[in-house]
Amino acid sequence: MPVEAIASATGTTTMEITVSKAELLRELTATQGVVERKTTIPILSNYLFEAGGDKLSLTATDLDLSLRTSCNAKVKKEGACTIPARKLHDYVKLLPDADITIKLLENHWVSIRCGRSNTKMVGMARSNFPSLPAFPTAGVVKIPGQVLRSMIAKTGFAIASEESRYTLNGGLMVLKPESITMVATDGHRLSHVERPGEKFEGVSGEMKTLIPKKCMDELKSLLDSTDAEVIEFAKDESTLFFRIGQRLLTSRQLTGQFPNFEAVLPKDNNKSITLHGDELSQAISRVAQFADERSRAVRLKLEKGELKLSASSTETGESEDSLEIDYNGDALTIGFNAQYILDFLKAVGAGDVKLELKDAQSAGQLRPAEGEDYKYRYIVMPMRI
């Protein structure tokens, strides 16, 4: 039975269940990312527990993001209650590996018994817990979990953290009948990854979705810890839904238009060099030690057969590294933020990368040299140095 069906079946003021500690703790840990720590708002620091059939469903929310999950339980009395999230998690961690009995008492008190341990905590009225949107019945798209996970890893780091540029505070997911694309940018660099050759049923034309950063992070950690191969995605006017195994992540949608990123993808970068990812990453890390602390700018000098990397600042000194390359074109000097390049090299992993440039004023493009299953490109704006 899907978790939301349990939720609607309950609504009484009694509840009594028995659940294994290991299973409960696993689900409590999975939801910790959503529970807000630093808040004084009661609904945000409580779990909603709902028992029905042979399942216990747990819900945590920070109002923008909510996560609902479930585990097996012996349900003696169906019902619902709320429990302070932090304390419960801390307490259950310390319990011995045995069955836990959770029972709702009067005035929102909840008793938790395990072996010879007995604890009571006070929750709040069930009705105060925000109602959660229901998973849509139509328009559900199945996405391979590992594909999505890898795409988030390849783009998530490029999302803006500046609060003023709110349309960039998320990644854009574009679903087409035969491909999935994810784009993220903070205005200085843009990460774009496309996976062709998939089949998405129920998608016609182009389906664009802006996924808030918080939701992407949570989604990634859920995908890290699941063995579900396929996740279900759906959305309605205000909410995004991701079903990963028995867990359901919902996020409210951000407003605003993601910028027209296609316009900034460079088309005629004709100076191309191939570099070894690790070597480049090490060289940049070394040189960047001597870059200006605020701008983190390093200079790339492209010459015949050699790429020279250098940085200097008045306080720390100057540093230069050079790499051997196969290049015969015109010389070119261009500046980049070292951190931006390192972020990409970290995401792309081992292997060769291609650096494609046009001139000192145009955006540079980085991509893995060998085309994998993903078309991955990373665009960095140059710096004047």
Add this chain to the structure above:
Amino acid sequence: MGFSDFHGNHDVVQRLREMLAHERLPQAVILAGPSGSGKYTLALMLAKAMNCLSTPTTDGLPDFCGKCSNCVRIAQSEDLDTRFAEAVEARENLRETDKKETRLFVQTHPDVLVIPPDPPQMMIKVDQVRRVIETIYYRPGDAKERVYIFTDSAFVKEAANSLLKVLEEPPEFATIFLLADNPGELLPTIRSRSMTVTLAALPAEAIEQYLAKHRPDWNPKQRALVARLSEGAVGRARSFDVAGYVAARAHALTILHTALRAADHSELFKITETYRAGAEGREKTEKLLRTLYSLLQDLMFLQSGTPELVRNVDIQPDLKKLAEAADFEWIAFAADRLAEVERGMRRNLLRSLSLDAFATALER
């Protein structure tokens, strides 16, 4: 339930509801008015009207039902003092490391966020505004409109500045209310980005009528007194501490009597002795000083031949006698001395002695 429960300022409420009806309510609104004039009540009412599920209308204008799940949850924020105290307590119970970074909010409905000034400085802080900026671009879930209510105009400088951008261009589904006793306290750049709606002071008669309905436990004389002392603010009138005021006034009168009639000092000393050090003594002293000011003002009214403006109506004959003994110079002099006592209090002068000195200096 509905806007009919809002007392006074009918025109202002009417205008706001007309704007709601035409979907022309600005997204940044400053609600100005003296404390107790109903700014917070009105802001919550508007939040309910925007989000009420049964969307009733009265007189052809949008209203709220007070019974649907949105109305009920928003209404839980009405008792701001209690919610605020709960939030403060919740913060006290957090881990030491989290305490410093946790800011106070009241949110009984997912889409309605109330931002009270953060203690101990009692100002709106930059982290509170940051939270507004972070959440405001999310589409509303349970409601149609996201509503943000800043309950005080005392902003930390950085907080006020960081609010500017979102105030200028909020998403189409969000409305921000800024409540201010004195809108002049807000940055000019905030004021220029918002529409100011002022709740005016109500005439004493209107408040008397209101009190007759809501405070039947008071006798008409008390109601008349409170109506005049509440400076036109319904909220202040409703929760007025009559007994406390009358006690403070008895003391204030004794001080003035001693000064004007050069009576025996023993009674004066007996009174001033009770103004001790500590927080309780400070509150009591402040109350006495405020009362003294109001009595001096009344004496001035009597002196200048405008007895209809006198607030302490119940002791008018007594005041008349006092007014006959005093003249304009004396009243002005007394007000000056009173200001001096007030300054002294801030420097922690001994309360009883300051009051003695005040009373004896006024003797003629």
